[in-house]
Amino acid sequence: MTKEKARDWIDENRKHIVELSDRIWEYAELGLVEDKSNKLLADELERQSFEVERGVAGMPTAFVAKWSNGEGPTIGLMGEYDALPGLSNNKVPRKEPLKPGAPGHGCGHNIHGVTAVSAAIATRREMKEEGIGGTLKIYGSPAEENYDGKVFMVRTGLFRGVDACLSHHPGSVNTAGLSSSTAINSVKFHYYGKTSHAAGSPEQGRSALDAVELMNIGVNYLREHVIDKARIHYIIEEGGGQPNVVPDYARSWYYIRAPERDQVDHIYARIRKIAEGAALMTETALKVDFLTGVYNILPNKVLSGVVVSNMKEVGAPNYTAQELAFAAEIAKSFPREQKVDNLRKSKMPHPEKYVDIDIMKDILDPWNEGEVSGGSTDVADVSWQTPTIEFGTAAFVLGAPGHSWQTVACSGTSLGHKSLIFAAKTMAGATLDLLTKPELLAKAKEEHAKKMQGRTYRCAIPNDIDPPLAIAKIAAEKLKGS
Ligand SMILES: [Zn+2]
Numbered sequence: 187m188t189k190e191k192a193r194d195w196i197d198e199n200r201k202h203i204v205e206l207s208d209r210i211w212e213y214a215e216l217g218l219v220e221d222k223s224n225k226l227l228a229d230e231l232e233r234q235s236f237e238v239e240r241g242v243a244g245m246p247t248a249f250v251a252k253w254s255n256g257e258g259p260t261i262g263l264m265g266e267y268d269a270l271p272g273l274s275n276n277k278v279p280r281k282e283p284l285k286p287g288a289p290g291h292g293c294g295h296n297i298h299g300v301t302a303v304s305a306a307i308a309t310r311r312e313m314k315e316e317g318i319g320g321t322l323k324i325y326g327s328p329a330e331e332n333y334d335g336k337v338f339m340v341r342t343g344l345f346r347g348v349d350a351c352l353s354h355h356p357g358s359v360n361t362a363g364l365s366s367s368t369a370i371n372s373v374k375f376h377y378y379g380k381t382s383h384a385a386g387s388p389e390q391g392r393s394a395l396d397a398v399e400l401m402n403i404g405v406n407y408l409r410e411h412v413i414d415k416a417r418i419h420y421i422i423e424e425g426g427g428q429p430n431v432v433p434d435y436a437r438s439w440y441y442i443r444a445p446e447r448d449q450v451d452h453i454y455a456r457i458r459k460i461a462e463g464a465a466l467m468t469e470t471a472l473k474v475d476f477l478t479g480v481y482n483i484l485p486n487k488v489l490s491g492v493v494v495s496n497m498k499e500v501g502a503p504n505y506t507a508q509e510l511a512f513a514a515e516i517a518k519s520f521p522r523e524q525k526v527d528n529l530r531k532s533k534m535p536h537p538e539k540y541v542d543i544d545i546m547k548d549i550l551d552p553w554n555e556g557e558v559s560g561g562s563t564d565v566a567d568v569s570w571q572t573p574t575i576e577f578g579t580a581a582f583v584l585g586a587p588g589h590s591w592q593t594v595a596c597s598g599t600s601l602g603h604k605s606l607i608f609a610a611k612t613m614a615g616a617t618l619d620l621l622t623k624p625e626l627l628a629k630a631k632e633e634h635a636k637k638m639q640g641r642t643y644r645c646a647i648p649n650d651i652d653p654p655l656a657i658a659k660i661a662a663e664k665l666k667g668s
Contacts, residue, residue, distance in 0.1 A: 188316050188622075192308040192614040193500065196607060203304045203610065204603045206230065211296035211598040214269040214289045216665060217329025218658035220247040223267035223296075224326050227303050231324060234307045243342040245653045248335055249326040250344055251306070255313045258320030259627055261617050262351035263306050264568065264576075265299030266330045271665040275591040277598045279515035283591075288667025290594035293331060294356035294581050297597060297606045301354040304606075305613035312618060320621045323348060327564070329658070334372075334478040336564035338653050341645045345571040349627050350489060350620055353565055354609040356602065357578030358586065359534070360502050361550040362493035364485040365557040367566055368417065368443040369450045371646065374475040375401060375461050379468065381434035391432030395425050397468040398436040404460035405440075412453050417443040417560065445558045447481045447646065477654060479646025482558070483566040484637045488630040489575035489616075490552055496615035497549045502580070503604035505545060512599065513544035516583045516592050525585025533557060545601060546580040570643040573630035577612070581605030 196203065210223045224240075224247040232238045236251035273290030276282045284290070306324045313320065325344070328335040339345065377398055382391035405418060412418070420440045426433025442457060444450045458474065465472040505513075517525075522541070529537035535553050540546070565576045581602045586592040596602055620627055 188312045189499070189615045189618050192312045192618060193611040195308045195311055196304060196610050196614065199304070200607055203300060203606065206303070207296050207300040207603065207606050208598060210267050210299065211291050214274065214291055215267070216271060216289050216658070216662045217268040217332040217335070218245060218247060218653060218655055219662040220267050220328050223299070224249060224328065227265065227267065227299050227326055230303055231306065234310065236306070236310070236324065242344060243338040243653070245328055245335055245338060245655070247328040248339060251324040251326070252321065253310050254321040256319045258318065259349040259621055260321040260323060260347055261620050262323045262325055262345065262348040262572070263302040263613065263617065264325045264327055264336070264351060264353040264565065265302035266295040266327055267299040268295055268329050268331050270331055270589055273589070273591055273594050274667060275594040277595055279512050279595060280519065281591045285667045287665070289665060290591070291597045292589045292591070292594050294593060294597040294602065295330065297356045297581060297602055297609070298354060299326065301606055301609045301613055304610040305617060308610070308614040309617045313621065318618070318621050322617070330564055333654055333658060334480050334564035335653070337478060337480055337567045337645065337647055340567045340571060341647060345568055348572045350630055351568050351572050351574040352489070352493070352613055352616055353574070353576040354613055355576050355578050356581035356597065356605045356609070358580055358582045358584045359546050359550055360497055360548065360579050361552050362490040362575050362577035363554050364487060364490055364552040365554040365559050366445065366485060367483045367559050368445055368562045369447040369480060369482040369566070370441055370443045370562040371450055371454050371479040372477040373440050373442070373454070374423070374477060375438045375440065376473040376475060377436050377465065377470045378473070379432065379434045379470040382432045384430045384432050388432065392469045393432050394436035394470050395433040397464045397470040397472070398422055398425065398438045400467055401438065401461050401464035404463060405457055408456060408460065413444060413449060415445050415558065416449065416453055417441070418453070443562055445482055450479070476648065476651060480562055480564050481566040481570050481643070481646065483563065484569040484574070484634065485555070486569070486573040486575050486630055486633055487555070488626060488633050489573055490577070492616045492619050492626055493575055493577045493612060494549065494551060496612045496619065499615060500608060500611045502547050502549050503608050505547070505604070509600055510544065513583050513601065516586060516595065517544045519592060520586060528585045540584060544583050546584055567645070570638070573634040577609070579605045579609040579612070
């Protein structure tokens with residue numbers, strides 16, 4: 187009854203909820219500069235009697251909103267709102283930038299934060315009306331895509347005392363997956379050399395670009411001697427001005443990933459040695475700039491069960507002929523073989539059933555326990571503090587590439603809206619279950635303790651490193667499009 191009423195509230199307020207998501211889609215702000223997006227959500231919560239603390243953990247665009255109804259569990263709901271560079275696209279089933287070069291919501295985070303906010307408001311109303319004890323904490327967490335805002339929030343202790351955490355990510359299937367994610371370090375290597383005329387007096391120069399290249403070569407040889415599941419990728423961010431000037435400054439940016447945190451630590455230590463070796467070889471100076479580091483996710487089967495059963499109670503959305511045609515048009519933009527490949531890679535049972543489906547209508551029981559997805563997320567660090575699950579609802583065309591114009595287009599249309607409403611109802615129901623059924627929370631916690639295996643969480647980001655606000659501002663300026 188209570189859950190139904192919470193879901194009814196979401197239906198009654200559908201128009202406003204969708205508007206919030208569309209506005210964040212239009213803002214499309216990059217990580218740590220989500221000024222308008224975070225304000226929109228924080229203001230909304232404040233209007234609904236939540237006590238909002240803004241600018242937490244050293245990030246002006248992070249907030250925690252709290253509402254308490256006396257004694258009871260504390261449930262955390264997390265929401266993201268950062269966009270991705272260069273992906274701006276119109277709400278059409280073809281590549282057509284809205285503003286060339288500008289950011290776009292290529293990961294659907296315009297939906298992510300609004301799910302948490304609307305689920306929280308619907309839940310709060312029921313808690314108040316039915317006298318359900320407990321506390322809701324909504325985490326407005328910036329920069330998931332580039333600077334891992336949640337890790338700084340964890341480091342500040344903002345998740346202390348939370349009994350369980352829920353998070354929603356729009357995706358291409360409806361489920362609360364049990365796969366883990368990779369742990370990662372994001373690090374920049376700056377080399378400083380000596381400039382000179384590259385033809386007239388090359389012997390006087392010390393090339394910072396040589397150091398960057400030699401470091402990359404060393405790392406590429408290291409690949410043979412790391413575990414199979416490690417992933418090391420880099421770009422050269424700065425490589426000099428033009429060929430006739432020996433570059434006195436060059437910079438690379440590395441991501442180092444592996445299924446477990448300590449594996450990343452181990453590989454990173456070796457990469458540091460290679461970086462120092464390159465400086466020695468080239469007589470340049472090295473400065474290492476550690477940006478962020480996250481853990482691997484500890485999935486929670488109990489929470490996944492609560493979420494999936496709520497999904498089933500709500501029922502997945504139906505789609506109009508127009509929506510299906512839109513999805514079919516998007517599906518034409520990438521090869522069918524890629525979809526077959528992606529389905530197979532996901533190890534989902536009976537992938538052949540879904541090869542000709544563009545937008546998923548089934549609710550799937552998670553099939554991926556024990557798997558590790560290639561990507562990383564800062565949700566992982568929260569999962570080392572308290573039982574946590576991030577669930578997905580279909581918003582994107584099945585098999586479409588992630589972080590793409592295709593996902594930008596879907597996130598802003600009714601496909602995204604339906605995913606949002608479905609997720610918000612699911613999240614409100616799951617939160618009410620966790621508030622009213624202590625045995626569920628107890629089981630979730632027991633599972634969490636077991637998965638921690640007695641290990642202690644040690645934040646990968648050193649204490650003296652602050653969120654890179656200045657870097658983020660400069661990057662956002664550079665990537666704002668024309
Ligand atoms: Zn995302």
